[in-house]
Amino acid sequence: GSEKKEDAKKPLRVATNATFVPFEFKENDESKEYQGFEMDLLRAVAKEMGRDVEINNIAFSGIIPILQQGDMDIAAAGMTVTKERAQKVNFSAPFYESKLVILTPNESGIDSADAIAGKQVAVQIGTTGAQYAENQGYTVKQFDNNSDVIMELQVGGSPAAILDKPVADYFLTQDGKGKYKVIEIPNTKSEYLAFAFNKKDTGLMKQVNDAMAKLKEKGEFQKLYKKWFNT
Numbered sequence: 454g455s456e457k458k459e460d461a462k463k464p465l466r467v468a469t470n471a472t473f474v475p476f477e478f479k480e481n482d483e484s485k486e487y488q489g490f491e492m493d494l495l496r497a498v499a500k501e502m503g504r505d506v507e508i509n510n511i512a513f514s515g516i517i518p519i520l521q522q523g524d525m526d527i528a529a530a531g532m533t534v535t536k537e538r539a540q541k542v543n544f545s546a547p548f549y550e551s552k553l554v555i556l557t558p559n560e561s562g563i564d565s566a567d568a569i570a571g572k573q574v575a576v577q578i579g580t581t582g583a584q585y586a587e588n589q590g591y592t593v594k595q596f597d598n599n600s601d602v603i604m605e606l607q608v609g610g611s612p613a614a615i616l617d618k619p620v621a622d623y624f625l626t627q628d629g630k631g632k633y634k635v636i637e638i639p640n641t642k643s644e645y646l647a648f649a650f651n652k653k654d655t656g657l658m659k660q661v662n663d664a665m666a667k668l669k670e671k672g673e674f675q676k677l678y679k680k681w682f683n684t
């Protein structure tokens with residue numbers, strides 16, 4: 454009806470947590486500009502759909518609840534598709550294959566995944582990394598933002614963090630260069646990152662999937678991937 458048409462003209466209300474570098478981040482606290490692979494992809498998708506975006510920066514753990522309440526249209530938050538989450542929200546086609554890893558300072562004495570047993574690990578609340586650390590029975594210290602998780606390592610509060618590989622790898626090319634290392638966790642499965650939607654919003658999800666497919670056909674998806682991951 455006419456109401457639906459009105460909705461289609463409104464900007465897409467996007468929920469993110471802009472501390473997941475290089476997927477979504479801001480240069481500094483004052484910056485209004487959202488950068489990163491997922492932000493670029495989201496804007497390209499919206500352009501394809503003829504929609505504007507309005508990006509909202511919130512705690513990662515608040516994103517699924519806010520989608521469920523219908524207060525946001527789409528989550529662009531490096532969110533891993535999991536069975537548990539798929540009961541609460543719908544996921545688009547995935548746009549990135551990730552994996553959990555351990556990030557630790559070079560001189561922490563931690564050289565394997567086994568070596569973190571009994572040590573404290575920093576994680577972001579509500580993430581697959583937090584879930585994994587808890588399941589392993591690690592002593593866990595939780596933070597609202599990935600930036601705080603990394604800060605925790607920098608100030609020596611915890612000797613290791615568990616987070617997504619692309620985020621840890623990127624840190625090693627930036628502030629962590631020469632000072633930190635990434636340790637693979639044996640037997641961890643790939644995780645697939647996707648946009649998430651309210652369960653009722655299947656129309657919007659389809660439009661986003663169609664737009665992503667078009668961007669792949671046109672090679673624009675690949676261009677963005679190369680820009681941020683250099684492969």
Ligand code: GLN
Binds near residue numbers: 473577
């Ligand atoms: N991919 C991880 C998850 O979905 C981490 C996401 C994030 O920190 N933004 O839990």
